[in-house]
Amino acid sequence: MADQTAENVGGSPDGRRFIPNSPRAVRAAQFRASRLVVLMKLILPALALAIIALIVSWPQLIPDHTKFRLGDKVKSVFVAATDGLSMDQPRYVGVDEEHRPYEVTASRASQQSHGDDRLDLVNPQADLAVNDVEWMALSAATGVYDKKQQTIDLAGGVTVFHDRGYTVTSDTAQVLLDKGMATSDDPVSAHGQSGIATGEGFRIYDRGERIIFTGKSKITFFPAQIQGGKPQGVN
Known part of the structure; x- marks a missing residue:
């Protein structure tokens, strides 16, 4: 069953x-x-x-090295503080005695301390306005900018270019930003539309309105470019 x-x-x-x-x-x-x-x-x-x-x-x-990172920046500041302070791409602006603007730039600036008025510049350039449309620029390999005195001591090959079309070169030069002047006691050469010149030094006044060559000097004029019997921009 x-x-x-x-x-x-x-x-x-x-x-x-x-x-x-x-x-x-x-x-x-x-x-x-x-x-x-x-x-x-x-x-x-x-x-x-x-x-x-x-x-x-x-x-x-996986950090992105193309972006700013606070940790790296703080570390670099502390390292730089042991030997002084430094800054990349600095820019300083001001006006002269006649309230004409000027600008100082460089690829790098460094100073011994916060209270130091002098800055060591790498590849400095000073741009000075002559008037509303004209300007003068000075550049060199190195320079020392005095913020208090408003001067720049340029060295390592100085080039002065004026908007009117002439160029002056020398080994060193001192620029008085507040007065719109530049001077040098080193051999100098200049060339422009009016002619060429050499000398043992130069004095540039009023932001390039007048140039005086000092010491034993030689100037060769281009007659076709002389206006009124006087080369433009050269005294």
Whole structure:
């Protein structure tokens, strides 16, 4: 009778082992599924927090050297403070006695301390406005700018260019920014539309309105360019 019941129900005596166990298997599967849901509820938020933390910390892990970083800047300032202070691409502006503007720029400036009025300049250039439309520029390899005295001592090859088209070169020169003057006691050469000149020094007054060559000097005029019997820009 037992075998017949087994055949009717499962077709095999072995079928009697699985029928009573089916509800237990269902409950086990449901339990495992519920545990998986609980684990996912814990894992997914933790994974999201980890991704957010990685995004926030990524610039620190792989820094961009093209951007300003405070840590590097502070370090460089402290290092420079042991031997003085320095600045890249400085720019200083002012006006002379007649309220005409001037500007001093350089690729680099350094000074011994905050209270020092003198700055050592690399590749300095001074631009002085002659009037509303004309200007004069002086450049050199090195220079010392005195903020209090408003002077620049240029060295390493000085070039003076005036907007009227003439150029003066010398080894050194001192520029008096407040007076619009430039002087040198080194050999000088000049050339422009009016002619060429050499001398043992020069004096430039009123921002290039007058130039005087000192010592043994030689001037060659270009007659076609002389206006009124006098070369333009040369005295």
